[in-house]
Amino acid sequence: xxxxxxxxxxxxxxxxxxxxxxxxxxxxxxxxxxxxxxxxxxxxxxxxxxxxxxxxxxxxxxxxxxxxxxxxxxxxxxxxxxxxxxxxxxxxxxxxxxxxxxxxxxxxxxxxxxxxxxxxxxxxxxxxxxxxxxxxxxxxxxxxxxxxxxxxxxxxxxxxxxxxxxxxxxxxxxxxxxxxxxxxxxxxxxxxxxxxxxxxxxxxxx
Amino acid sequence: xxxxxxxxxxxxxxxxxxxxxxxxxxxxxxxxxxxxxxxxxxxxxxxxxxxxxxxxxxxxxxxxxxxxxxxxxxxxxxxxxxxxxxxxxxxxxxxxxxxxxxxxxxxxxxxxxxxxxxxxxxxxxxxxxxxxxxxxxxxxxxxxxxxxxxxxxxxxxxxxxxxxxxxxxxxxxxxxxxxxxxxxxxxxxxxxxxxxxxxxxxxxxxxxxxxxxx
Numbered sequence: 001x002x003x004x005x006x007x008x009x010x011x012x013x014x015x016x017x018x019x020x021x022x023x024x025x026x027x028x029x030x031x032x033x034x035x036x037x038x039x040x041x042x043x044x045x046x047x048x049x050x051x052x053x054x055x056x057x058x059x060x061x062x063x064x065x066x067x068x069x070x071x072x073x074x075x076x077x078x079x080x081x082x083x084x085x086x087x088x089x090x091x092x093x094x095x096x097x098x099x100x101x102x103x104x105x106x107x108x109x110x111x112x113x114x115x116x117x118x119x120x121x122x123x124x125x126x127x128x129x130x131x132x133x134x135x136x137x138x139x140x141x142x143x144x145x146x147x148x149x150x151x152x153x154x155x156x157x158x159x160x161x162x163x164x165x166x167x168x169x170x171x172x173x174x175x176x177x178x179x180x181x182x183x184x185x186x187x188x189x190x191x192x193x194x195x196x197x198x199x200x201x202x203x204x205x206x
Numbered sequence: 207x208x209x210x211x212x213x214x215x216x217x218x219x220x221x222x223x224x225x226x227x228x229x230x231x232x233x234x235x236x237x238x239x240x241x242x243x244x245x246x247x248x249x250x251x252x253x254x255x256x257x258x259x260x261x262x263x264x265x266x267x268x269x270x271x272x273x274x275x276x277x278x279x280x281x282x283x284x285x286x287x288x289x290x291x292x293x294x295x296x297x298x299x300x301x302x303x304x305x306x307x308x309x310x311x312x313x314x315x316x317x318x319x320x321x322x323x324x325x326x327x328x329x330x331x332x333x334x335x336x337x338x339x340x341x342x343x344x345x346x347x348x349x350x351x352x353x354x355x356x357x358x359x360x361x362x363x364x365x366x367x368x369x370x371x372x373x374x375x376x377x378x379x380x381x382x383x384x385x386x387x388x389x390x391x392x393x394x395x396x397x398x399x400x401x402x403x404x405x406x407x408x409x410x411x412x413x414x415x416x417x418x419x420x
Binding site for chain 1 (some may be wrong): 266374375376377378379380381383390391393394395397404407
């Protein structure tokens, strides 16, 4: 149960810091999101740039790019996913430990981008693995990647330990395994997850 | 300094007896003429180009394929003829049919002598059955991956290639995508601003005045 905001503020004035285990747990998780070190195309260059001194992804605790999926929390799909590459990307996702998150970076990873109507490019990685944050752009600037990362941190901070909106590792229904497609004569088999359907765009006005 | 294309042709014919060498003129501004060599002597010609002390073309910068479709060209012949005592100018059109073929183009440079490019072309017999050319990978190792790419996308088999597999598409992929008659799978999906060929596909899949239609 979250601590009453007013009471927490009142106590803070007297030097008493009150928090909940859930908040502390999420605070720790959201500030140490370790991305998987892999890039597919030009978006990866922007991702590398975001990790270097000028943009410095380390400010958000995500500087530890892990070369092994076993140690990574976040998969940044940075670039064009060709149909030949898609099974490997899904296999890497399956090998990541829960809880795991996916950022689709750039037009190609979201929808296939300029190659959408071609014969060899997957029309968006979200047809095989669930994507948490979409970052549009071709390629997105490092600031956009950082913005996407902050959005992901907000998602993590809002997750609960016991009630609904749990992290994927706490959900009993989700086994975190997704079907690895095989190569067919023209397309991947299956061409998408059976449960996948196009995202409904909801525009928020504020 | 690289000899001009006519001299080069003579040099090749002298070095490789029996080789059929043709020059393909390029009339555009760059004027890069190329030489077509028959498949039977291609490897010998390649060896000569690489090893000859005046040429030393030791570097393949690029290997690519071209798909030439069947074409008919109309030639207009004008001639004079006397009809009923009056001289008239008559025009006759003659149709030439050129069967299609696939072509492999090699761009050769010399690192040692710093000259180039010499453009070498190999042609297949037709576009369907007889699509074999000799591989020049035994001469220039650098051509290996690019010949694999040409095999992958055009379906030209390179005889003598050490490891001829697809390189960009997967094994078992149907068709050769860079051929001009390749029909890509009909898997169009909605996109907000189609134009050109994509617009035509969009009209077919999302007809006007329907949901998603323009």
